[in-house]
Amino acid sequence: MLDPVSSIAFEMQAGKGMFALLLGSGVSRSAKIPTGWDITLDLVRRVAALRGDDAGADPAAWYASAFGKAPDYSELLDVLATTQTLRQQVVRPYIEPSDEERARGEKLPTAAHRAIANLMAKGYVRVVLTTNFDPLLEQALAEIGVNVTVIASADHVAGALPLVHAGPTIVKLHGDYLDTRIRNTLVELSDYEPAINDLLDQIFDQFGLIICGWSGEWDVALKAAIDRAPTRRFPTYWASRGAPASAARALIERRGARAVQIDGADGFFDMLEQRIQAIEALRRPHPLSTDIAVAMLKEYLPEERHQIRLHDLLTGEFGRALDRLNGLNFSVASWDPKEFARQAAQYSAATEPLLPLAFTAGMWSNGRQAQLWQAFIAELAERRHGFSGVTALVDLRSFPASLVFYAFCFGALVGGHLPLIGELARKIADFGIGKFALGDALNIASVITDGGADRFKLLTDYANKRLPGSELIANTLRSVSKHVLRGSRAFDDALARLEMALAFGYAERMNSAEKGWFWAPPGRFLFDRELRDSLISLWRADYEARTLQSDLCVMAGLKQPPRFAEVQEQWKLPF
Structure with a gap:
């Protein structure tokens, strides 16, 4: 029952x-907030005081005895204030909070x-x-x-x-x-x-x-x-x-x-809203509908004659995703850890149907086809623009963009389309607090600027993780790539390449000598020292052979030599 x-x-x-x-x-x-009758009785007390009387414990009875009728709100205001403006001034303190009441959270x-x-x-x-x-x-x-x-x-x-x-x-x-x-x-x-x-x-x-x-x-x-x-x-x-x-x-x-x-x-109403949200989360598109969309995408991508159909398919899917996200319409006015976790879960559920499409598109798209995804991810990222409130909740509006960004980039990595990653990572979007490259602002370690990735510790499944944001991305990408990457080692190697490449791009674009500090976003690879050091060693050799045409530079969108020394110094030991 x-x-x-x-x-x-x-x-x-x-x-x-x-x-x-x-x-x-x-x-x-x-x-x-007092009831209308409470206000009426208090006005009776004021009238009694003006007459030099005390209305006692039963102001209504005093009024009936004094005036021969029951107290009337409108008549009492007419006695106490002669104009509409004055009458409003009499009433306002009953309903509108004083500074002290506001500080106590009353009448709000x-x-x-x-x-x-x-x-x-x-x-x-x-x-x-x-x-x-x-x-x-x-x-x-x-x-x-x-x-x-x-x-x-x-x-x-x-x-x-x-x-x-x-x-x-x-x-x-x-x-x-x-x-x-x-x-x-x-x-x-x-x-x-x-x-x-x-x-x-x-x-x-x-x-x-x-x-x-x-x-x-x-x-x-x-x-x-x-x-x-x-x-x-x-x-x-x-x-x-x-x-x-x-x-x-x-x-x-x-x-x-x-x-x-x-x-x-x-x-009652808080629970009712939460239950409705939970039911909505269960009404995600049937997996078959996503499978069909992925199959259509694979059919349209290889052939030029299907470009119009490809455009229509993707814009339709993008529109439905935006409708789902716009339908959430979350408040960003006040901080509550449970509210952060709830909003993150709802954003994730609304974005989930797009992720297999993003991964597949990354694997098989050419540069022109990828432009649709670049524009859409930028549009998702800019959803935080124009909002003010609790920083973590405002920044969370770009969380869906991070999920789609990682899914597309991971697909491009697995498919060997490394330039697509660098192009997307360098694309500039307006986040409302400045214009940033997508690869930097959407990095899961930096997308929530108020507290960084640690905010994702508020999600139940990630409360005990050392790098909860990176683990969240790992679970998301594992789900969309399981039919392509067999075995945990292959997956871990691929994700380490993506996260480390994004970190090197961040190190070039977001750090400078003038700032006086250096930071490259960490990932779960940080705790696999053998994998981390082996990959950097391979990338060093590749850079020495091919410079800015090397895999790392292409993936990270680098325009300068990779900052190997600074990055290795930061990542020398797990924190």
Whole structure:
């Protein structure tokens, strides 16, 4: 049996955009946002203080005794501030964080808001209904660059696009915190304007529903809208801490909903997003589709008459890979080791179908055919351009380019097309922080500049590796070359040649006398001293015989003599 969260995740992933969310105050509780009623009672205390009274433990009762009616949010603001601008200044401190609150992480988007924002950005959730009037969900969406339609009053409904065309939409049923018309009292919550009711009827009829953080006790009009929904074609889930209250139980029974016990909104939505991501990762293209693409590539590469078909095949595969990567749309705003590992795994899964094609293309392409791959790898590399945030997460956007780069270069090495490696390694791309040669910026030891390859230790399978980035590349290349390279010795020798050649290229292009330091990227070959020293010895002899036409110089794209002495000095002992 699946647990409830997994069941919801499967249904949301299978029916992308089928569910709407209904969020109550419980979703913003961990952000320390007061409810509308909390704010109303505090305003009552202020009014009492202005009259020289003490509202006591029951401000609502004091107000009813003093004014003969229940407290009304809008009327209280009119008493305390005479203009719209002043009224906003009264309300802002309840919702917007002070410097001290911001430092404590209060009144800011929570894990729940960010997970929901990611679900909306990826199209799993198109509509969010909320009784909250804070802007935290809008802020979470803005952090990842998503524009959202906000409907906070009946006036907004008239000017809004139909939901089918509107994109991500938030419906604030109680209004927005900067609008004095927010709903608080039982009278205000007993009915909606016709335009809002019509919108709710449409949503409850056309979408499944996931309810979280809402008790169902006071919102009479909202309960009525759920009750009158004419169909039950889509499921309803009600997530709550503890047993649902009586009003919720009645709605669950009438709606045929399923109650889901949760520890809190943050954990629930974060887990839901992770489960959906895991399901997506399992939906990689079937291996047969990759095999067919590789077979077509092999058919098209040898003959000039197939060049148009080759172009169409590759641009189609490149487009699909970019669609997969663009669909991930990860946040780079805050650092979390688990988030780094999750993003790396998703990027790897989205890139995986391309790697056998890249390896095959490296083995069999001529220089002109390789230009398509050069341009595409540069395009992948430049995906970090224009982003700011946590350096490791921004740099990780170029990780797919590294994987494709290594697969193509390894294929070229195995196929004996060494000039293709040097040409690709020297190609310049704009990474947003400067223009660098692909062979240097995409080297697995340098692609994540914030901490280098050690960041890959955060991946479960590489936590105990001495050079986790190099081991990751080794496992990736072993998978795509196993039908060509038989035996571990042949593979290790070939990978050592590639990693060492890239290191010599890096040593020429990235080090200079002015910098006062020297570094050549290490690889797993570093711990096979016999292999390392033997290969350098062979390359020294080859360079003395053929100079810049030697294998090392051609593979590394060198324009100057290889820096054998400095490289050997650095690699003399494993670190």
